[in-house]
Amino acid sequence: xxxxxxxxxxxxxxxxxxxxxxxxxxxxxxxxxxxxxxxxxxxxxxxxxxxxxxxxxxxxxxxxxxxxxxxxxxxxxxxxxxxxxxxxxxxxxxxxxxxxxxxxxxxxxxxxxxxxxx
Amino acid sequence: xxxxxxxxxxxxxxxxxxxxxxxxxxxxxxxxxxxxxxxxxxxxxxxxxxxxxxxxxxxxxxxxxxxxxxxxxxxxxxxxxxxxxxxxxxxxxxxxxxxxxxxxxxxxxxxxxxxx
Numbered sequence: 001x002x003x004x005x006x007x008x009x010x011x012x013x014x015x016x017x018x019x020x021x022x023x024x025x026x027x028x029x030x031x032x033x034x035x036x037x038x039x040x041x042x043x044x045x046x047x048x049x050x051x052x053x054x055x056x057x058x059x060x061x062x063x064x065x066x067x068x069x070x071x072x073x074x075x076x077x078x079x080x081x082x083x084x085x086x087x088x089x090x091x092x093x094x095x096x097x098x099x100x101x102x103x104x105x106x107x108x109x110x111x112x113x114x115x116x117x118x
Numbered sequence: 119x120x121x122x123x124x125x126x127x128x129x130x131x132x133x134x135x136x137x138x139x140x141x142x143x144x145x146x147x148x149x150x151x152x153x154x155x156x157x158x159x160x161x162x163x164x165x166x167x168x169x170x171x172x173x174x175x176x177x178x179x180x181x182x183x184x185x186x187x188x189x190x191x192x193x194x195x196x197x198x199x200x201x202x203x204x205x206x207x208x209x210x211x212x213x214x215x216x217x218x219x220x221x222x223x224x225x226x227x228x229x230x231x232x233x234x
């Protein structure tokens with residue numbers, strides 16, 4: 001597609017429910033990032049994939065958060081047993097190049113999934 | 119801890135006014151610096167970036183930013199704003215160390231409202 005696509009656009013979950021958020025990066029993009037943006041805050045890094053390999057998951061806030069990119073394209077961020085503090089916009093970004101190279105800094109962001117946990 | 123400080127949460131200007139949004143980062147080593155913009159209902163977009171060389175960087179839509187290493191700053195400027203510049207602006211940086219780099223660290227953002 002023309003850009004990074006995320007679905008669903010909005011998700012309302014009851015506390016304790018599991019959710020899965022999908023990201024379709026730009027075709028051919030090697031790097032994929034997930035960010036969490038709480039209300040009134042800037043995006044905060046969650047995890048990074050280079051193709052199918054999850055090279056950095058240092059930003060995942062707890063073991064309830066899990067991300068995968070099994071075929072090196074589409075990625076899913078799963079949150080188990082959601083809590084109210086998980087309410088945020090979850091942003092996905094992709095980049096053509098491998099992290100650590102100059103071109104990697106050109107990130108293309110999706111519109112995000114707004115998660116509300118009641 | 120790594121951080122980016124954006125001094126203003128919300129800035130309100132009239133059209134044709136000049137704009138300067140402050141940004142300071144906390145890392146003393148080599149960094150790459152960015153400004154991203156998010157227009158209402160749209161995704162984050164890169165406005166401009168600094169890697170090396172001329173510390174005055176020009177971006178899209180008449181925006182520019184100046185990297186002042188001694189002040190750890192990367193302020194965004196525009197001489198004359200338009201109503202269409204109404205958006206949220208995020209300053210961000212990546213640390214560079216050795217042959218590697220850290221992750222993109224964002225500030226909390228500054229909302230700019232331009233009155234027609």
